[in-house]
Amino acid sequence: MNYKVSRRKFGQLALGGTVVSGLSYLTNKALAEIPSLKVIGIVSGSIISTDQTAIPEVDTTELDSTTPNSVSTDMKPIGLVLQSLIIGKAQLPIPLTSGIFADKSTPLVESHEILSGFTSLSNGTLVVAITPVTTSRKQATPTRITFLSTPRKTLIVSGLKQNEQLGSLLSTSDGRLIALVGKKNGTPPIRLVDINLQTGEISFISKVKFPNDQRVSNLAECPDGKLYTSLVESDGNTSLVQLGSNQKSPIRLTQLKVNERVWNNGLQSLVCSATGQLLAFGAMRYETPNAVYSVDQNNGNMTRLQDFDATQITLARG
Template sequence: MSYKLSRRKFGQLVLAGSVVSGLSYVTNKALGQTPSLNIVGIGSSSIITTDQKVIPEGNTTEFNSTASKSVPRDIKPLGLVLQSLMTGKAQVLVDKSTPLVEPNEILSGFTSLSDGTLVVAITPLSISRREATPTRITFLGTPVKTLIVSGLKENQQLGSLLGTNDGRLIALVGNKNGTPPIRLVDINLQTGEISSISKVKFPNDERVSNLAECPDGKLYTSLLGFDGDTTLVQLDSNQKKPIRLAQLKFDGKAWNNGLQSLVCSATGQLLAFGAMRYESPNAVYSVDKNSGNMTRLQDFDTAQITLVRG
């Protein structure tokens, strides 16, 4: 089940399929020079196939317009796309027997376990009992391994996955429209069964997303207000409510659009991922836990990120 992704190995991966990989290396080159940071992004994309086979890997410059017109193509929404922030390279993962992501599904969570295994949560958008596929977690290995998640109610969604320092997989569970009530759960890595693990009571007037754990074991998440204002909070099992640390802000302005991801480096530095409302692309930001000030480090055009360990 392990999908251990070393920095060198990801540097050898190339783009396949219709994925944007034009990363902008315009700020803070030190980000790519830090050995403790190996940031991987994920998104979903159509896979370009020929005779039901994935197009062989090659440099993105080789996929020019002349070549693409001369090859019959069958585009289907089958792939999960992994991209490396450090190298700008990407890889499309395909499960030939069962589509990894179908058109009516979303990637609701993405994380790396302590052994380097990448895990994604896939959630159907419909709340009908006639859903084609249930909520599941997929381990991105060779072959891909999938577990059906049990313990969710019909209107609930699993998201904000986090591989903890001690090897567990935890997540946030809330309504499928992203609204409270929210609870923190543990996911059994063998069965996919969820169980509540915390008595922290989240606010009912704010959305909760993005779990992160620092090396000291402290858990962090973000609260999203009605107007998009985003507050960094710490989760303490000894406290009944989240500990509010600071409202996030960038360039002197309140951050107004929630976050796509929140991760913590081996040095204890919190990194936020997202974009201000009506702006693109997403970018990686360092976060000051005390003030909430965010410093833009690097653009990264993907959906969610995680830090790969090892």
């Protein structure tokens, strides 16, 4: 169900000084319709230290807010921060907890790398894809996937071309790990691949032909086995798309929008709950912060559920 505030009603709320409480009510109503579930968010950031020889302690790791063009000589390897968000009618207000997942001796992400994919296996193990960013100061390291288990496990990804990037990881209901592969600048051609969980080798699993003039990002699977992704036009307008196993072309379902505004900035993540509810994660262009939205698959309406300080999200499993 969609909740809308008419212009007249909004004016009445404003006059009464109850705009915030009115919109909060609508948000709470939307939350109440979604069964309680746990969203895991991940953030990466540089560890700053004034001591060049010191190894930062895990419990004092902080995220660097400086821009890439002002990298400090005191910059240490990047740490990964995991945060949990419980949404649904059983949790109001929504609690937020955080924890640092890092290994002081072998950092997960270096300063010249990016976190390009994030998912959760059926047993609850979180998996990240780490992609090198070519710089003039360091040679590119191999693309890899890391399992945040105990002990931690890392596989070098093989089968990628030099200019390709692995992203949008998805653990499927039948136990596979799939992903989207495209150029490192995010442009087509885009391919759907399977990743061998033992060797890291990729293989193509679909003949779906994605549009050459649009970006493709995010993979989500619902309990009925249907796969979803998003297509992003040059102006940022984003559409929800279904990937059929017997379809040569993606099935464009609907354009995404919030409060009648076309969503104009792609998505950071797209996930599907055990009840078949699609959740999108991101922010409109020039707006912050990122937030979790419920998505109506029929008309593309997105309802804001909760702001979330993360880069990508997945759902807790296992």
